[in-house]
Amino acid sequence: MFGPVLLAASRSDRMRRVVAAAPVTRPVVNRFVAGDALHPALDRVRALTTGGLDVTLDHLGEDVTDRATAHATRDAYLRLLETLREEKLGARAEVSVKLSAFGQALPDGGHDIALEGVRQVAELATSIGTTVTLDMEDHTTVDSTLAILRELRPAHPNTGAVLQSYLFRTEDDARALAVDGSRVRLVKGAYKEPASVAYQDRREVDKAYVRALRILFEGDGYPMVGSHDPRMIAIAQDLAARNHRAAGSYEFQMLYGIRTAEQRRLADEGERMRVYVPYGADWYGYFMRRLAERPANLAFFLRSFAPS
Numbered sequence: 001m002f003g004p005v006l007l008a009a010s011r012s013d014r015m016r017r018v019v020a021a022a023p024v025t026r027p028v029v030n031r032f033v034a035g036d037a038l039h040p041a042l043d044r045v046r047a048l049t050t051g052g053l054d055v056t057l058d059h060l061g062e063d064v065t066d067r068a069t070a071h072a073t074r075d076a077y078l079r080l081l082e083t084l085r086e087e088k089l090g091a092r093a094e095v096s097v098k099l100s101a102f103g104q105a106l107p108d109g110g111h112d113i114a115l116e117g118v119r120q121v122a123e124l125a126t127s128i129g130t131t132v133t134l135d136m137e138d139h140t141t142v143d144s145t146l147a148i149l150r151e152l153r154p155a156h157p158n159t160g161a162v163l164q165s166y167l168f169r170t171e172d173d174a175r176a177l178a179v180d181g182s183r184v185r186l187v188k189g190a191y192k193e194p195a196s197v198a199y200q201d202r203r204e205v206d207k208a209y210v211r212a213l214r215i216l217f218e219g220d221g222y223p224m225v226g227s228h229d230p231r232m233i234a235i236a237q238d239l240a241a242r243n244h245r246a247a248g249s250y251e252f253q254m255l256y257g258i259r260t261a262e263q264r265r266l267a268d269e270g271e272r273m274r275v276y277v278p279y280g281a282d283w284y285g286y287f288m289r290r291l292a293e294r295p296a297n298l299a300f301f302l303r304s305f306a307p308s
């Protein structure tokens with residue numbers, strides 16, 4: 001019931017100011033965001049990697065509307081990768097990028113600006129032995145994001161993409177991407193999408209997730225199972241066994257702070273488990289999507305306003 005309202009609020013500047021200014025917001029945000037800046041987040045990253053988990057780091061930001069901020073996003077990722085090199089974390093840490101933070105939606109040449117920015121990030125990632133995954137945003141960006149993936153893959157074949165099972169088009173996209181060397185993170189989808197392009201019923205989204213999962217596991221690519229849903233995880237493990245996939249020829253991914261015991265359990269079972277670790281000051285949109293996914297998170301947030 002609150003999900004659509006929270007997703008609409010996630011793109012409201014007025015709500016952003018209200019939520020960010022509330023003194024009680026920060027402790028709740030800290031449950032989902034690893035730090036306001038890179039260095040505190042790196043402490044969390046080290047704790048995860050020394051515990052046998054892999055990570056993908058997200059420098060928070062999205063919906064950039066000017067070139068200077070788009071370039072600042074690129075520079076933040078270049079600094080992040082230099083730090084991963086210095087800290088010798090390249091084997092366990094990759095990066096996830098939102099192309100809207102690289103200027104994808106800018107009116108004059110946004111697609112090309114985002115492509116050039118992310119190309120520089122992919123070049124540095126390749127040089128330190130790690131990879132970039134292109135997060136997927138709302139449905140209006142999918143064609144541009146997949147076109148950028150196609151531009152990057154000849155020089156950086158390990159560049160990953162995200163597909164969202166709530167979109168009707170995703171089975172076709174999964175078929176096209178289930179090819180040798182291709183890395184695809186399958187998620188259910190976190191944006192507010194119209195009924196003309198996306199399933200609205202959670203059961204339909206789940207069924208579509210299983211169909212796309214099957215395509216990816218039967219194909220030649222590297223499936224990345226981005227879900228906290230125990231049913232999807234069990235089905236993925238079953239598909240891995242049926243398709244004779246060894247551990248390490250696919251992976252599980254979950255978000256920082258969500259189902260951490262399950263993250264540990266899967267890693268202890270010998271599965272490759274990667275945690276998506278967001279950091280940075282621009283946490284508002286990411287945080288609101290996490291509240292929208294789960295009413296209990298909203299209740300936790302609202303309870304933090306109550307006098308103790």
Ligand code: FDA
Pocket residue numbers: 134135136137162164185187188189190191226227228229230253254255258259275276289290291293294297
């Ligand atoms: P579902 O929402 O059905 O949740 C299953 C169970 O997981 C819940 O019952 C609960 O136990 C737990 N859970 C789920 N969400 C929770 C939350 N917020 N807080 C606490 N518990 C929670 N989306 C997108 O559109 N583009 C993208 O690029 C990405 N990238 C991405 C990366 C990774 C690594 C993950 C795991 C997810 C994403 N997503 C995403 C988000 C994704 O689309 C989806 O919104 C969430 O993962 C929730 O869906 P689940 O599959 O977890 O199932």
